[in-house]
Amino acid sequence: MTAGRWVAVAPVLTTAGLAIVAFFLSLWIGPEGWGLPDNPAAAQLVFTEIRVPRAVLGFLIGAALGLSGAVLQGYLRNPLAEPGLLGISGGAALGAVMAIHSGLAGRIAMALPMAGLAGAAAAAIAIVALAGATGSTTTLILAGVAVSSVAGALTSLALNLSPNPFASTEIMFWLMGSLTDRSLIHVWLATPLILIGIAMLLTTGRDLEALSLGEDAAKNLGVDLTGLRFKVIAGSALAVGAATAVAGAISFIGLIVPHVIRPFVGHSPQRLLLPCLFGGAAMVLFADVLLRFLSPQGDLRLGVLSALIGAPFFLWRVLASRREMAP
Numbered sequence: 001m002t003a004g005r006w007v008a009v010a011p012v013l014t015t016a017g018l019a020i021v022a023f024f025l026s027l028w029i030g031p032e033g034w035g036l037p038d039n040p041a042a043a044q045l046v047f048t049e050i051r052v053p054r055a056v057l058g059f060l061i062g063a064a065l066g067l068s069g070a071v072l073q074g075y076l077r078n079p080l081a082e083p084g085l086l087g088i089s090g091g092a093a094l095g096a097v098m099a100i101h102s103g104l105a106g107r108i109a110m111a112l113p114m115a116g117l118a119g120a121a122a123a124a125i126a127i128v129a130l131a132g133a134t135g136s137t138t139t140l141i142l143a144g145v146a147v148s149s150v151a152g153a154l155t156s157l158a159l160n161l162s163p164n165p166f167a168s169t170e171i172m173f174w175l176m177g178s179l180t181d182r183s184l185i186h187v188w189l190a191t192p193l194i195l196i197g198i199a200m201l202l203t204t205g206r207d208l209e210a211l212s213l214g215e216d217a218a219k220n221l222g223v224d225l226t227g228l229r230f231k232v233i234a235g236s237a238l239a240v241g242a243a244t245a246v247a248g249a250i251s252f253i254g255l256i257v258p259h260v261i262r263p264f265v266g267h268s269p270q271r272l273l274l275p276c277l278f279g280g281a282a283m284v285l286f287a288d289v290l291l292r293f294l295s296p297q298g299d300l301r302l303g304v305l306s307a308l309i310g311a312p313f314f315l316w317r318v319l320a321s322r323r324e325m326a327p
Helices: 003-028 040-076 088-101 111-131 137-160 165-176 184-202 205-211 215-220 225-247 253-265 269-294 302-325
Strands: none
Touching (some): 003 253, 003 269, 040 137, 040 184, 040 205, 040 225, 040 253, 088 111, 088 137, 088 225, 111 137, 111 184, 111 225, 137 165, 165 302, 184 225, 184 269, 205 215, 205 225, 205 269, 215 225, 253 269, 269 302
């Protein structure tokens, strides 16, 4: 294997290995520690009904967030782009919150994730309608910020007008994001949509590579910019919308992972995609395993922990950039 090919393959193998290790740790570590209950019937129940859904969803959700963050940063040519920027996760969160606020989530078991998916779809449609099929990336960012702001305001309004304290508490806990108490039903609901979204996003690699030279150069190289925009928005809506619908808002993953991996792959958007897919999965799974030790009772939520990890990372990046720019 040549040195250049090894440089391209090594980050994929490394992040894939980390994701596999994290997946097996998620299967075998619980709030009570390593292993399963001694009772065979209890061990089978814990493994199939609790550990497997949690590990599978953690892998898929992390992969969706990490990959969509890498694609959006490449497409928008903005290192601060992340899935929440387009308002997809905000729309999914609003849909789920409305299901809790209206009491529908208490009457119908799957109302919460289904409402989240409907909110994500509505947000994607609104973004396309506002930005247009041929608008600039700046227009797309502005449309995403507008949709995200409206979704956030309506979510806050629903929380403010919640009918009782129990509904407010449930909304707050859901907004913090978690993989706790997820079942195989959530896996079957989210998996097809996340996989379709991931597949669409993975096909954008070559086009993003050409787009890094500018839109005019990309057009001359045969890139269909309208088709690329559709794949980016639809893929992100499917993957991130489904992830948010079943797990709530898990922040910073799509923003951090590309920044962590980019020094090892260079500034090639195409080489960044697969490592970010596996890197996002590894980060969510490792964070969820850590959560079982820090908060065995589930009081600390995954979205809170990811934010606590993400904020210091960017503070470190700011200080490092200042040192690099110093004379």
